[in-house]
Amino acid sequence: xxxxxxxxxxxxxxxxxxxxxxxxxxxxxxxxxxxxxxxxxxxxxxxxxxxxxxxxxxxxxxxxxxxxxxxxxxxxxxxxxxxxxxxxxxxxxxxxxxxxxxxxxxxxxxxxxxxxxxxxxxxxxxxxxxxxxxxxxxxxxxxxxxxxxxxxxxxxxxxxxxxxxxxxxxxxxxxxxxxxxxxxxxxxxxxxxxxxxxxxxxxxxxxxxxxxxxxxxxxxxxxxxxxxxxxxxxxxxxxxxxxxxxxxxxxxxxxxxxxxxxxxxxxxxxxxxxxxxxxxxxxxxxxxxx
Amino acid sequence: xxxxxxxxxxxxxxxxxxxxxxxxxxxxxxxxxxxxxxxxxxxxxxxxxxxxxxxxxxxxxxxxxxxxxxxxxxxxxxxxxxxxxxxxxxxxxxxxxxxxxxxxxxxxxxxxxxxxxxxxxxxxxxxxxxxxxxxxxxxxxxxxxxxxxxxxxxxxxxxxxxxxxxxxxxxxxxxxxxxxxxxxxxxxxxxxxxxxxxxxxxxxxxxxxxxxxxxxxxxxxxxxxxxxxxxxxxxxxxxxxxxxxxxxxxxxxxxxxxxxxxxxxxxxxxxxxxxxxxxxxxxxxxxxxxxxxxxxxxxxxxxxxxxxxxxxxxxxxxxxxxxxxxxxxxxxxxxxxxxxxxxxxxxxxxxxxxxxxxxxxxxxxxxxxxxxxx
Numbered sequence: 001x002x003x004x005x006x007x008x009x010x011x012x013x014x015x016x017x018x019x020x021x022x023x024x025x026x027x028x029x030x031x032x033x034x035x036x037x038x039x040x041x042x043x044x045x046x047x048x049x050x051x052x053x054x055x056x057x058x059x060x061x062x063x064x065x066x067x068x069x070x071x072x073x074x075x076x077x078x079x080x081x082x083x084x085x086x087x088x089x090x091x092x093x094x095x096x097x098x099x100x101x102x103x104x105x106x107x108x109x110x111x112x113x114x115x116x117x118x119x120x121x122x123x124x125x126x127x128x129x130x131x132x133x134x135x136x137x138x139x140x141x142x143x144x145x146x147x148x149x150x151x152x153x154x155x156x157x158x159x160x161x162x163x164x165x166x167x168x169x170x171x172x173x174x175x176x177x178x179x180x181x182x183x184x185x186x187x188x189x190x191x192x193x194x195x196x197x198x199x200x201x202x203x204x205x206x207x208x209x210x211x212x213x214x215x216x217x218x219x220x221x222x223x224x225x226x227x228x229x230x231x232x233x234x235x236x237x238x239x240x241x242x243x244x245x246x247x248x249x250x251x252x253x254x255x256x257x258x259x260x261x262x263x264x265x266x267x268x269x270x271x272x273x274x275x276x277x278x279x280x281x282x283x284x285x286x287x288x289x290x
Numbered sequence: 291x292x293x294x295x296x297x298x299x300x301x302x303x304x305x306x307x308x309x310x311x312x313x314x315x316x317x318x319x320x321x322x323x324x325x326x327x328x329x330x331x332x333x334x335x336x337x338x339x340x341x342x343x344x345x346x347x348x349x350x351x352x353x354x355x356x357x358x359x360x361x362x363x364x365x366x367x368x369x370x371x372x373x374x375x376x377x378x379x380x381x382x383x384x385x386x387x388x389x390x391x392x393x394x395x396x397x398x399x400x401x402x403x404x405x406x407x408x409x410x411x412x413x414x415x416x417x418x419x420x421x422x423x424x425x426x427x428x429x430x431x432x433x434x435x436x437x438x439x440x441x442x443x444x445x446x447x448x449x450x451x452x453x454x455x456x457x458x459x460x461x462x463x464x465x466x467x468x469x470x471x472x473x474x475x476x477x478x479x480x481x482x483x484x485x486x487x488x489x490x491x492x493x494x495x496x497x498x499x500x501x502x503x504x505x506x507x508x509x510x511x512x513x514x515x516x517x518x519x520x521x522x523x524x525x526x527x528x529x530x531x532x533x534x535x536x537x538x539x540x541x542x543x544x545x546x547x548x549x550x551x552x553x554x555x556x557x558x559x560x561x562x563x564x565x566x567x568x569x570x571x572x573x574x575x576x577x578x579x580x581x582x583x584x585x586x587x588x589x590x591x592x593x594x595x596x597x598x599x600x601x602x603x604x605x606x607x608x609x610x611x612x613x614x615x616x617x618x619x620x621x622x623x624x625x626x627x628x629x630x631x632x633x634x635x636x637x638x639x640x641x642x643x644x645x646x647x648x649x650x651x652x653x654x655x656x657x658x659x660x661x662x663x664x
Contacts, residue, residue: 074505099472100395156547158548
């Protein structure tokens with residue numbers, strides 16, 4: 001999923017502390033925020049936009065393309081279903097610790113209507129120079145600058161570091177896609193890779209992966225078919241097996257999800273896998289033959 | 291969160307799936323009294339790990355005296371790093387055939403997956419490799435669920451010797467257990483078909499989705515608490531995810547991904563990390579207690595502080611680190627790398643309060659820390 005500056009964005013949970021803070025920043029950067037949702041404050045104005053009682057009401061009033069959820073874990077399922085049934089096209093779920101069966105529930109509803117979902121447990125998306133959705137430091141020009149490298153990341157902080165390294169070396173990003181750190185995600189690494197492969201603004205892709213699950217192995221199958229170069233870093237090589245490393249999805253069980261399994265799969269597909277993220281820009285340069 | 295067999299089986303029984311009569315014992319005397327009521331029994335170590343049988347933690351005995359002797363041997367055993375503190379004593383079943391049944395979260399289909407196999411007693415991957423025809427996999431749309439009719443469709447065409455109806459009933463009930471209790475996995479292996487044609491769950495594995503603990507609090511009380519060191523427990527109470535490791539290079543970073551990466555870099559440059567400690571998300575305001583935890587570890591000889599602010603503000607984290615530093619006055623060297631949201635203010639704070647410069651590259655901070663720890 002790539003969000004464009006022309007797309008109209010609804011913020012569910014706009015009146016909360018984080019919702020307000022990040023709505024102001026998204027607006028300042030250029031994201032077209034058309035309104036927010038809080039059933040208790042319907043009819044009021046917040047951050048200069050109308051507050052609706054539901055996503056349905058927002059759709060009836062003005063319409064929107066994208067919705068972003070600043071909603072606590074146990075409220076996410078119903079908020080997501082509200083947006084999905086209202087006809088959202090793209091849904092961004094930032095919340096961490098959403099019960100997995102709730103995630104499955106709204107993902108099934110979204111899939112039925114061909115709605116794209118990012119997350120849960122993501123810092124969001126940045127399209128440098130156009131807009132951002134979530135809580136990324138898009139406005140920091142040392143980290144995000146319009147360019148031609150697509151970045152896919154399971155982690156906000158590490159994805160940020162990689163973007164910083166790219167910009168310092170003179171690159172910029174076509175899109176940053178934070179897919180999230182949960183075990184079950186709306187958009188997988190492979191899905192994001194397909195999007196960036198088809199994106200005319202993108203010349204090369206950086207995958208920031210981590211131990212646990214099979215996202216990188218799945219992505220490797222697709223990378224094998226790509227002409228655009230792909231560079232990857234996988235976090236968690238030094239992590240002990242059987243322990244959950246902060247992200248719910250970051251756990252190695254037996255060989256499944258291990259660093260070696262991911263690295264081998266990516267290297268077999270012709271992807272350059274880095275030992276440390278600091279030299280990502282050099283690897284991208286080499287891969288592009290510059 | 292894992293559940294031991296004795297804590298998982300009542301969830302099956304409450305849903306109408308038969309389990310053997312049994313009692314829990316933590317002494318040989320209790321085992322003796324239990325076996326006197328139950329007759330021929332199986333004594334099973336209660337530990338949250340598989341392969342109990344191979345480790346000698348499961349014993350079938352015929353008399354109460356032998357039950358007591360077996361319990362005495364099993365109690366206190368170490369199985370997979372877990373000390374056996376209790377045993378489950380269960381009436382033995384007259385087994386005609388062993389089957390397998392499970393429901394779990396499937397990350398590929400992004401929905402529940404129901405598994406059934408006629409090869410009980412072995413794990414499902416092994417069964418699928420040995421005899422693919424013996425295994426059925428049912429993908430479920432969680433919105434419509436998995437009822438008896440769905441179970442019958444899943445089992446259609448299998449030769450189950452007239453037990454199809456009862457198996458279908460167990461599968462539908464097992465799905466209810468999975469749904470009602472927010473399971474990540476619920477597995478019956480083996481599910482025994484007895485000589486009298488009854489189905490009985492001889493073992494049960496239940497894993498609660500950690501993200502659902504907030505709405506399953508009563509149930510979570512019965513799970514196996516994660517084994518934590520004192521410092522790890524203190525971290526948890528503060529809302530920090532702290533894991534003690536073997537090395538001597540302390541690590542403080544924000545966000546799970548960056549923290550893992552900092553540990554990886556320590557290893558890559560020839561050192562060993564002393565801990566994992568994440569202060570990402572809302573926890574970025576907890577840099578002060580976080581640093582106190584890291585410094586409390588006597589093995590820590592040197593420290594890497596690596597911040598890359600997105601949501602987390604590096605100036606707020608730096609303020610926390612510096613106030614802990616000035617309070618505790620640690621005698622170990624620290625090496626910083628700071629980028630992202632709030633970077634300029636954070637670097638200014640570091641200069642003013644510790645007269646230090648951060649390293650531009652995370653790798654250089656890590657190399658210096660590894661060098662200093664030698």
